[in-house]
Amino acid sequence: MGAIIGTCMVGNVFLIIIPNQRKIVADMLAGRPVDPRLGAMGKQRSVHNTHMTLPVIFIMISGHYPMVTGHPLAWLLLALISAGGVSIRYFFILKHSGQIRHEFLFYGAMLVFAVSVIASSKPKKDVAAMSPVPFSTAQAIVDRHCATCHAATPSHKGFAAAPLGAAFDTPQQIQKYASKIHERTVATTSMPLGNETGMTDDERAQLGAWIQQGAKIP
Numbered sequence: 001m002g003a004i005i006g007t008c009m010v011g012n013v014f015l016i017i018i019p020n021q022r023k024i025v026a027d028m029l030a031g032r033p034v035d036p037r038l039g040a041m042g043k044q045r046s047v048h049n050t051h052m053t054l055p056v057i058f059i060m061i062s063g064h065y066p067m068v069t070g071h072p073l074a075w076l077l078l079a080l081i082s083a084g085g086v087s088i089r090y091f092f093i094l095k096h097s098g099q100i101r102h103e104f105l106f107y108g109a110m111l112v113f114a115v116s117v118i119a120s121s122k123p124k125k126d127v128a129a130m131s132p133v134p135f136s137t138a139q140a141i142v143d144r145h146c147a148t149c150h151a152a153t154p155s156h157k158g159f160a161a162a163p164l165g166a167a168f169d170t171p172q173q174i175q176k177y178a179s180k181i182h183e184r185t186v187a188t189t190s191m192p193l194g195n196e197t198g199m200t201d202d203e204r205a206q207l208g209a210w211i212q213q214g215a216k217i218p
């Protein structure tokens, strides 16, 4: 979505706004009458771009918000954030023309608030109904999907030390990080990084069940 909207914005600038300006300047210099449609088209495209700014900025930094990007309703959250961004931007556009319309700030804030409510109420899997997951299963999943980076001496060539000092070499270390592991792999899907190791939903559910069943180690 970010690439599509960004491409539209670049297209607006390089295919309409700048060429039209060049034509207008050339006409003026040559003493020809200037076609008012050229300016109107450019203005329309810059109005479009202005409204797309905040949604695109959000999409650019959205990798930091796995609560949103990893949510099953991510499309809805993005739509709400975009509408909120447009509303906030509209407040500033009006403000620059001397009108103060606080309701557009309010609409924007309400939409973003709706996003936070939906993002934090992700449907929980019924782990109580899942059969008990032994530590050996959880450890095997961590070894397969996390240990290349999260070890005292990572084997992943991109890492010289465990990221943020979080090493999962021993059962005690895995247990200590249990709630954070849940946060990164089940509540959100920000780990494994870029899902480089191809962790499946089933593995996430099993790891999550082991943690919610008390993160017991032998």
Ligand code: HEC
Pocket: 141, 142, 145, 146, 147, 148, 149, 150, 156, 163, 164, 166, 177, 180, 181, 184, 185, 190, 191, 192, 193, 196, 197, 199
């Ligand atoms: C390709 C390397 C890589 C893999 C594989 C990986 N991680 Fe990470 N992990 C990172 C990096 C880099 C960070 C720090 C950046 C961040 O917080 O997003 C991190 C941070 C974390 C943190 C936060 C630690 C803290 O103290 O806040 C947790 C928890 C975590 N990872 C869990 C996992 C789990 C569980 C797996 C496996 C299912 C996993 N990671 C797989 C690279 C990786």
